Amino acid sequence: MIRIINHGTYLLKGKDLLEKENAAIADRNLEPQSARKNTIAYKILSQHNTSGDNKTIKIRFDALASHDITYVGIIQTARASGLTKFPIPYALTNCHNSxxxxxxxxxxxxxxxxxxxxxxYGGIYVPAHQAVIHQYVRETMTRCGTMILGSDSHTRYGALGTMGIGEGGPELVKQILEKTYDLTYPEIIAVYMKGKPRPGVGPQDIALAIIGAVFKRGFVKNKVLEFVGPGIENLSMDFRNGIDVMTTETACLSSIWTTDDKVKEYFAIHGRAESYAKLEPGEIAYYDGAIIVDLDKVVPMIALPFHPSNVYSIAELNQNLSDILRVVEEEGQKQIDNPSLQFNLTKNIDNGRLKxxxxxxxxxxxxxxxxxxxxASIVENHSLGNDSLSLSVYPASQPIYLELVKNGTMAKLMTAGAIIKTAFCGPCFGAGDVPANGNLSIRHATRNFPNREGSKPGDGQLSSVALMDARSIAATAVNGGYLTPATDLDFAPANLPYSFDRKIYANRVYNGFSQPQPEKGLKFGPNIAEWPKMIALPKNLLLKVACVINDPVTTTDELIPSGETSSYRSNPLKLAEFTLSRKDPQYVERAKGVQKVELERQNYVSNDTSLLSPSLKELCAFLTSLPLEKAEEVLKETGIGTTIFAVKPGDGSAREQAASCQKVLGGWANIAEEYATKRYRSNLINWGILPFTLRNPDQIGFGVDDLIFIPNVKEKLMNGDExxxxxxxxxxxNRAIELMLTNLTKEEREIILSGCLINYYSK
Structure with missing residues (x-):
């Protein structure tokens, strides 16, 4: 159902995918670089590139979007950097801490x-329960051929002709200050869709099939996915959007789709007919690889804990239930890395079925x-029962909710026993509907990382989530909680056309774009705090290894948990107390101990004291063990901080706090074999943290409390050394090793030299 082409391919007239050059291409003497310009992605990126260079591009976006666990920090950072007004539409939604x-x-x-x-500052404010961030943007802000930057990793609007990119807050700050988003020109991968989904197969099934095929191979990491092919016309807009938003879980940079009359109709329904434009590749377009999706061969899928790429077909799982669950338990136990917690899925086997x-x-x-x-069509005329199983549904926006009320869908759901709730992202990141300890939840949501659903391993709690499509979730619910693919039912979707009522937003959303009121004051609550002062990069660094993570991949959820901790994201010092709390509970204490010594060093350098503290004397002894003279003088020019080692950190959320919390606690560097996403690496840079990689992966072997001395780091960074x-x-x-700093732009080096983005702009 999914096939990968791991080399360059050509697409002819938007329909025929060629795995190698043929006579039609040879006759035109069309080089790949020229044919690449015929992709939709290349055209949009070029139109937004301000650098004049097609290798290193500098993007200015058309609009921005944030939610209520990111916008406070972004605005505080922008204020410290000179914010006067929002230069482009900026939506502040309230769908996470609702x-x-x-x-x-x-x-x-x-x-x-x-x-x-x-x-x-002239922004757009969407009150709580009105819409989840991405649905509001789909309905009101997308426009064919545009680009939107969001401080949420699932910023994806490609099916509506808008390239969405999710990044950490500092990248939005740059756009607010009318700077650019800088990157090397990305590779473009064709997602060639053919066929038509069978009844009972939904968008999550297609998305999980793609994620399962590409994520572990790293095939599309930091690349753009361009959806093409004849199968697209067989997908509704909701179906396309449902696939598109999940492309984040492939680790791609962004996505874009060909547009057609269904997209045109979508904009017309939403009162924005002028936002439509036909987007399609040129007559001959070149892609750096391809993913071929046979839509008619995709079956209902399930992503078992603890990653969206841990994908099986539901039929395969049901046929090999015990064997598969034991493998998943074994791998999951390694990820949990806590012998006191036993990850047990096989207990959910009841009479040979997964319940x-x-x-x-x-x-x-x-x-x-x-x-x-x-x-609703599936659960209608059924009872969900009065046992422990519950089914909760969250319409993504109030306009959707209203239409479901008008056409009777809500009545069907409620009569069957479903619980109806408002637009809220909580179940996706652990701030709502947290399962009971040891329970398994099936969800049509975006992620199922360890503890993301809200359980706290430090308190002896462990539950888990499997991702599925809404249709198979409904089929399972009416079957008493026993795992059931929707294709097993005689399912006929209801034909209920959608009507969008824009009065809901007109009556409640504040839209002040282009009408800032600078005389207005900001209203601060007691938890909203400024960023602490951060110093510029010193001449040398002496870093203590405060955490070592040898897992194949480390998610941002593990670096800074989501769930209830998100409420503290407006207070950098309070939030930092949760850093790595579910992965390495001793990290904060270790980091604070090192940070105390750095403050002692700063006091010594500023002549607040002429005496070396015992801790500083101990560090001088370490420095003396190196081929250095006058350790005390070296110490004056050597910043003392912490670093973490992880094999591949940064998968998942765009949250900048995964980096900023390390910085707040005195972090100066990460060391990794590679970084899981561009956005996490960018977050590190914007918070003045050096994103080192190992030149020789065989040099791993770091231990907690090891010291790493990096001489002349400032000079080498200034000189562009790698x-x-x-x-x-x-x-x-003692041992000598080499670390690498590659592909840093001049501005990124200057940000790190300044100590963080705030310092860089304040200069």
Missing amino acids: LCAVGGTINEDDHVFGLSAAQK VDQAIVAGCAGGSYENLVDV IFPVQVISPQG
């Missing part, structure tokens, strides 16, 4: 701050109009 259930008033305090910022405990359809992936109409000789000081003795 429940206002953690920390007293702090969630609603953030919302009050967001409205005051929209009024002062689940909870079912949810929600968010930007699950809460679409068509998904919920189809769920190889950094360092000394590792450990109980096993």
